[in-house]
Amino acid sequence: MNIAILSVTNQGKEISDKLYDNLIQNPLFLNVKQYHKNIINTVNEIFDKYDCIIGIMASGIMIRSIAPHVNSKLSDPAVLLIDDNANFTISLLSGHFGGANDLTLKIAEILGSTPVITTSTDVNNKVGIDSIAKRFYCTLENPKNIKFINKALVNNTQVELCLHPKYSYILTDEVKKSYNTKISEEYQNITATVDNHKVILKPKQLVMGIGARKDISYDKVKNAIISACNILEFSPLRIDFFATADVKANEKGILENIKELNKELKIIPMDEIKAYQNEECSESDFVMKQFGVKGVCEPSALIANGTGSHLIFKKTAYNGVTIAVSLSD
Structure with a gap:
């Protein structure tokens, strides 16, 4: 998920900084960018480029800024509003399909603010x-x-x-x-x-890419899969299939977990990973030194999921195992 944080006052900027420092640590948020002042022009430029826009300002400023761009609950980004004292975090737009309601609860917990959700289903x-x-x-x-x-x-x-x-x-x-x-x-x-x-x-199709150190244990792989799925807030059964590089094709710890979940493991050739270019993929010095590629789990997840897929869970390390998850277009 890509998030833009907008602020107007110095006090709002401090809240923005706190949010930024927290959100960039979360594997669900691939890109977090801060904007300060010039709200109307900023919203004009970014409204369709982010999955979520968080405004730290008076409601009137935010509502007037987004009003010309609002189109459909199925396509509008999630929009959250936070006051300058971080007393309240409000789900303002696209509460359900845009995910604003769930994000409101997460952001409110970070800031210690009161979440405000007004959609009828949720309040009932x-x-x-x-x-x-x-x-x-x-x-x-x-x-x-x-x-x-x-x-x-x-x-x-x-x-x-x-x-x-x-x-x-x-x-x-x-x-x-x-x-x-x-x-x-x-x-x-x-x-x-x-x-x-x-x-x-x-x-949609979800693919979990797995990278691991040599001779990784079954328990460590299982813990990594479960830990990632807990953050994603769904069961490992939601994953359609798994993917890894051919150099990891015989890792028993990986194979035993995939078998237990009754899922398919797609093997991606290292040559294909070396040739793969995608700005979403991060780079690991260790993997580059060992195998001559930037990484394993992210490109494996994306290649296996096909053209147009994108990451919803960036590379995260769990005691010798790396996990990434991609979503089909």
Whole structure:
């Protein structure tokens, strides 16, 4: 996720600095950039270039700045608003599919502020169908029907959520409390239905790239996979398949974990990794010295996921194991 932090006052800049220092340490945030003053011009330039815009300023300034650019809940970035004392962190735009509500909770925790979320499903302890789509990286079909599904949830009208067993990873306690769930192999996707209004969710492809030191243990690889998935807030079963370089193709610690998860491991030739160019990939001096490539887990995840894929979890080291996760276009 790419995040822009905007501030106006010196006090706001201090909050911006604190956020920046924290967010750049989080593997979910690939690019974090700060902007100070010139808010209207800045928003004009960046609105469509970031996944989230955090404004530290008065609400009037932020609302007037983003107003000309607001288009659709399915395409607008998440927009958060924070006051100059960091008393409140407010989800202002794209709470569900843009992820602003979930981000509001994370940012509020960092700053010790009060999160403010106003979407009806959330304040009524329901999980909107577009929130499920965002949290589990799904596309949405029939988005015009989202309002019927979410309105029914708020009104405590039964909404059926039908899914194939392979998608059972979406059934968190929150989701099971919100929907009447049905699991069967006859269902191909994830479908929410109420009064003939239907929304279909199709999970995008997620690939976890793995790099590891020689003779890495099963336990260390397992811990790395689980730790990364905990940050991503989903089960390892959400990963469609795994990838690594051919020099790691026979690492028992990796192979045993993939077998246990009943997933496929794609092997990427080192020559292909050497030739691969992508500005999202970071560089490791150790890997360059050992194998003559910048890294293993990030390029493996991206190459295996195909053209147009991008990282949603940058390279993170866990006791001899490196993990990165890519998402299909």
